Amino acid sequence: MSRFRSYFAKNASLIKYSEINNSQNPVTEISYGTLNKQVSRFIFSIDITDLKNRIDSGEISVNSISKHVLKLTNTIAYRPDLLGRKSYDGNTDRASSFVLELFNIDEDWDEGSGYDFVYDDNVYITNRLLSRHPVNWYYRKTNQTWSTEGAYSTGSTGSTIIGSQVFIKGDENIEIDITDYVNHLLNIGTGFTGTTFGLGIKFIDELENLETINRQAVAFHTKYTNTFYEPFVETILNDTIQDDRNYFFLDKQNELYLYSTVGGKYEDVIVSAVTIYDHHNNEILSIPESGITKVKKGIYKISFALDSDTYVDSVLFTDKWLINQNGKAKTIEQEFYLIKPENYFGFSLDNRLNFDDFYFSYSGIKSNELLKSGEKRKVRINIKKLYSQNDFFPLELEYRIYTTQSDKYQIDIIPFTKVDRTLKGYEFDIDTSWLIPQDYYLELRVNNGAEYSVKSPLRFTIVNNGLFNK
Known part of the structure; x- marks a missing residue:
């Protein structure tokens, strides 16, 4: 099972009653509340060029596509100490117990070049550095307004909800299945129909219309984050090879x-x-x-x-x-x-493997190796049996690639996935084209029924044009 990431082509936040453009900000705030109903939404479009090219070239088989999942990282996903606390100002609460909706955008729009978040248009009078160019709540392009302010209104033409997610604590990441939508972009599905120029994220109508004392907000990393947490769409492929010619x-x-x-x-x-x-x-x-x-x-x-x-x-x-x-x-x-x-079919424990009788090593990648972004490596697993084993019993090997956050969290990039079993042995590919330059860890585990043996991880680094971007 392979994975491929498609990143955003453009994004922006839309603030109600404001002509501010803040598309270049590394963070987006989606909000509701206050007597003035300070609503904000996040819009984006997905760059599927590379994914489509791989399908057109035959590298990816359409039949192997399992699903496409939208993923955005919450800015406090790895900060449990901030749960339930105020945001960066005293008038903003971190929202909890809410539902976000994903909606289609049926009109073209320009990203803009602004940066700052401001929820009061009067600030323009004293700060002329703020960008009032599109895209914003009113305008999608210069001198071209949205047919519906804020790019969406329930019941209006072209306004379609294509997914939603429930948040309990407010620190959860966004993970929404958008398979039908992406397949529509790839011209390979009929589950979604209509014109699209991107997607947007908003609170459900009941919350956007709610009056509260403080503004309620949830924040996510955007395309312009200076961290590892750039948003993306993950395509999952059912293309694992389990060749039984030798078994x-x-x-x-x-x-x-x-x-x-x-x-x-x-x-x-x-x-x-x-x-x-x-x-x-x-x-x-x-x-x-x-x-x-x-x-x-x-x-x-x-x-x-x-x-x-x-x-x-x-x-x-x-x-x-x-x-x-x-x-x-x-x-x-x-x-x-x-x-x-x-x-193969046993009724005792005699057919079970002894993990300690195997020694595993990699070829195709070295510990602490620097891999240039864009490389594709074939990694083979070399297996040595220390004692006599049943040669007719195939091994079930899985690998994962993860990174770390503050040496406290392990973040899966590729969760444990079956290793390909081919005529040449056990192998898998590492495609660095969608891996953000930084340190990664490769880990192998052996499955023996309900038991697993995890082998020590191998560290490697993705560099961009010979440089390691911290």
């Missing part, structure tokens, strides 16, 4: 893969059918094109099971893949070895 157990669903390369690089082909033959060269199964799945560029799989009541173990079967490469029909022939089901 084909009878009575179990197994996966066999075809790897197509040209000049050492993965390239797509047309796979029209796969036929399975037994050890006497008798055809036993034919899989049509509809039963063949493209996992990622140049990699295809089939899935099937063989019954131990019909077939014997310890023999070689053949899988023949009918492909078309550059207009030429070819048959690719591969083999797999049948293993008795007792080696």
Whole structure:
């Protein structure tokens, strides 16, 4: 399962009754309350250029896309000491127990170049440095007003709520599934329809219309944060490779893969059918094109099971893949070895692994290595068995990449994810193109039923043009 991040193309905060532009501020405040109803909203658009290019090139298969999740980090997510306290001024409370809504923007808008948050237009009289250029509550572009002030109004044309999230304490991060919306941008889905120029975040109408003594606000890091917490959309892909060619157990669903390369690089082909033959060269199964799945560029799989009541173990079967490469029909022939089901299905603890009998090391990345942003590394896991083990039992390995906050918090960048199991062994890719330059840690764990053994992490650093941005 791979992950890919798409960052924001532009963003801005809209303050009710104000022509202030503060799009360059590293923080956005979304608020409601006071007798003057000091409402503010946050709007943004997503840059999906790189994601779309990878889909168009075949690197990412549309069929592997599981979901797209919008993620913004709360400014007090890792500051529990600030919960329930006043914000930066005595007239602003940190909001709790509320609902935020995600709405569509159906009109084009310019980001602007302002910085400051001001909730009183009269400040303009004494401070001429404040930007009154669009985008703001009234104007989306110079001399072009919003059809609906604040970019959204319940019931107005084009105003659509596409998601929401409940906040209990007020320090939670935003995580909203926007799969239908992003698929619409990619022209691969029909779950969302309509014109869009971005999204916005607001309190629900009941709160925006509420009068309170103090302004109630929640703050998030924006595109221009000078921290690690830049907002993004995370695309999750179901593209994990679990090749059973070396571990084909009878009575179990197994996966066999075809790897197509040209000049050492993965390239797509047309796979029209796969036929399975037994050890006497008798055809036993034919899989049509509809039963063949493209996992990622140049990699295809089939899935099937063989019954131990019909077939014997310890023999070689053949899988023949009918492909078309550059207009030429070819048959690719591969083999797999049948293993008795007792080696997989156990009714005692004898088949369990002893973690201490294995030694793991990495190739493709070194401890404390500096990786230039944009690199893509193939990391292979080298496994040494210290004692005799069951060679017919595959290992279930998982890796994660995380960073730290003040040596107190571990923040998952890639949570524990299955390592690819291929013909060459165990491996996975590290794509640094969407990793923000800083220190990261790579950690490996071995799964043995309900037990896990976690191996010591390896530290590496992403640098940008040879520089490490702290």
